[in-house]
Amino acid sequence: xxxxxxxxxxxxxxxxxxxxxxxxxxxxxxxxxxxxxxxxxxxxxxxxxxxxxxxxxxxxxxxxxxxxxxxxxxxxxxxxxxxxxxxxxxxxxxxxxxxxxxxxxxxxxxxxxxxxxxxxxxxxxxxxxxxxxxxxxxxxxxxxxxxxxxxxxxxxxxxxxxxxxxxxxxxxxxxxxxxxxxxxxxxxxxxxxxxxxxxxxxxxxxxxxxxxxxxxxxxxxxxxxxxxxxxxxxxxxxxxxxxxxxxxxxxxxxxxxxxxxxxxxxxxxxxxxxxxxxxxxxxxxxxxxxxxxxxxxxxxxxxxxxxxxxxxxxxxxxxxxxxxxxxxxxxx
Numbered sequence: 001x002x003x004x005x006x007x008x009x010x011x012x013x014x015x016x017x018x019x020x021x022x023x024x025x026x027x028x029x030x031x032x033x034x035x036x037x038x039x040x041x042x043x044x045x046x047x048x049x050x051x052x053x054x055x056x057x058x059x060x061x062x063x064x065x066x067x068x069x070x071x072x073x074x075x076x077x078x079x080x081x082x083x084x085x086x087x088x089x090x091x092x093x094x095x096x097x098x099x100x101x102x103x104x105x106x107x108x109x110x111x112x113x114x115x116x117x118x119x120x121x122x123x124x125x126x127x128x129x130x131x132x133x134x135x136x137x138x139x140x141x142x143x144x145x146x147x148x149x150x151x152x153x154x155x156x157x158x159x160x161x162x163x164x165x166x167x168x169x170x171x172x173x174x175x176x177x178x179x180x181x182x183x184x185x186x187x188x189x190x191x192x193x194x195x196x197x198x199x200x201x202x203x204x205x206x207x208x209x210x211x212x213x214x215x216x217x218x219x220x221x222x223x224x225x226x227x228x229x230x231x232x233x234x235x236x237x238x239x240x241x242x243x244x245x246x247x248x249x250x251x252x253x254x255x256x257x258x259x260x261x262x263x264x265x266x267x268x269x270x271x272x273x274x275x276x277x278x279x280x281x282x283x284x285x286x287x288x289x290x291x292x293x294x295x296x297x298x299x300x301x302x303x304x305x306x307x308x309x310x311x312x313x314x315x316x317x318x319x320x321x322x323x324x325x326x327x328x329x330x331x332x
Contacts, residue, residue, distance in 0.1 A: 015059035019050065026050065028066070030059050035238050037064035044070065049139055056104060056132045068106035069136070075110045075202075077292040078170060081285050082201035082322040084114075085273035087166075093117040095165035100188055101125075101172030102148060105133025111168075112142035121161055122148045155183065163193050171202035173261075173321075174213065174252035181256075185264045192327050197271065201322035204255035205282075208319050214253040215239055221255070228253070258323045268325040283307060286318035 015032035027042045028050060041063035043050065050066070057065045068075045092115045099108045102122025111120050124130050130150045137143040149158045167188055176184065192198055204213040211220040215236035220228050229245045232253070239248070262270065273280040287303040310316050 017054060017059050017062065019047070028063055030062055032059065035060065037061050038067060039063070041067050041070075045139070049135060052132055052135050053104070056128050065104060065106065069110050073289075073292040073294075075106050075170065076114065077289045078202045079107070079110060079114060080292075081273075081288045082324075083168065083199050085275055085280065085285065086199070086271045086324040087197065089115060092166065095119070096121065096162065097166040097168060098123065098161070098164040098188070098191060099168050099170070101169055101175075102129075102133060103171075104129045105136040105146075105148065107168070107170040108133065108146050108148070109136050109140050109142060112137070112146045113140065116145070118145070120146045121164070122146065123151050123158060123161065124148065125151050125154055154180070157187055157191065161191070163191050165193055165196045166199065167192050167196070168199045169201075169203075170199075173200050173203040173256045174254065175250060177246070177249055181260070182264055185261070189265055189268075189327070194327055196327050198268070198325045198327070199323070200256070200261060201320065203321045204252065205318055205321045206255040206257045206260075208255075208317055210319070211253060211255075212319055213255065214248060214251045220253070256321050258321065261323060262325070265325065267328070269328050271324040271326055273322075273324070281310070282316045282318040282320075282322060283310065285322045286320055289320075 013033055015030050015034075015036060018029045018031070020027050020029075022042065025042050025044050026047065027040065029040050030036050031039075037060060043066050045053075045066060050062075053065050054062050094117060096119045097111065097115070099111065099120060099122040102108045102124045103126075105122060108120050108122040111118070122130075122133060124133065127150050130148045133148045134143070137146045137148070149161060151158050169188075173181070189198065204211070207221055209221070210216070210218050215232050215238055217231060217236050220231060223231065225245060229248065232239045232248060233241045233243060258270065262268065273285055283303060283306045287299065290299050290303075306317055
């Protein structure tokens with residue numbers, strides 16, 4: 001009888017981080033044998049803030065996290081197109097905005113710089129992320145307009161945070177498990193004032209042909225869970241073979257849809273984005289954000305193909321979901 005042998009991947013060295021001063025800034029280089037979200041980034045962050053990000057996010061996500069609030073084509077671009085395409089920046093003056101799942105503070109600090117007359121409250125489950133977010137706010141000098149609240153219970157919102165004119169989930173929805181979505185979204189909606197708007201964006205679209213958020217694999221979105229799990233572990237360089245399906249769900253593999261969100265809410269008016277005097281769709285939102293990262297023939301071709309598909313099928317497919325829902329009914 002042949003003895004069974006187990007397959008083991010060769011040991012991979014831990015990533016190393018090198019920081020060098022360059023023209024008043026710091027160039028951060030992460031060297032690794034395996035996946036790294038971004039290998040290099042030149043930042044204005046002081047050393048102590050870089051080190052704080054490293055402690056919380058680790059070397060794999062270090063540069064990606066710093067880039068989120070320094071690169072205008074990152075979080076700032078998502079907010080520009082997925083929030084300010086539905087409401088004028090002047091509408092936010094004197095209003096309160098809840099940044100639910102504020103993470104390490106990138107989205108909240110970007111919002112504070114874009115909307116200087118808005119009171120922003122970031123709510124986050126991880127205490128280390130809250131501490132880093134406050135460090136970031138202090139660095140940018142917006143600590144008087146941004147409050148970060150540590151949520152100690154994943155099943156409810158922190159007490160005493162009040163009601164809000166706007167609520168935003170940026171890059172959060174895909175990381176909520178299905179049961180969490182059904183539980184938390186009504187709680188978040190209950191904090192929105194009548195006439196207020198809920199924004200959910202920077203979330204992968206569940207039915208896009210390429211799952212670009214977690215695995216970079218095509219057609220995974222159309223497979224049943226068990227088959228998708230097998231293919232992820234077998235073919236994606238981003239996924240270890242011992243990764244469980246709940247791990248992948250938490251990582252954001254299934255994205256989201258507008259239908260899912262509206263079905264959970266059971267009410268509300270879906271808003272249509274617009275700029276330059278014309279109404280727009282999800283394809284336009286994706287394309288404008290993609291162009292902020294640089295124009296290319298590939299992006300132009302992709303946009304035209306998606307528009308042609310919409311003309312034939314009526315479906316507005318795009319890599320990312322962006323939805324704005326206005327609360328019309330009076331709160332009971």
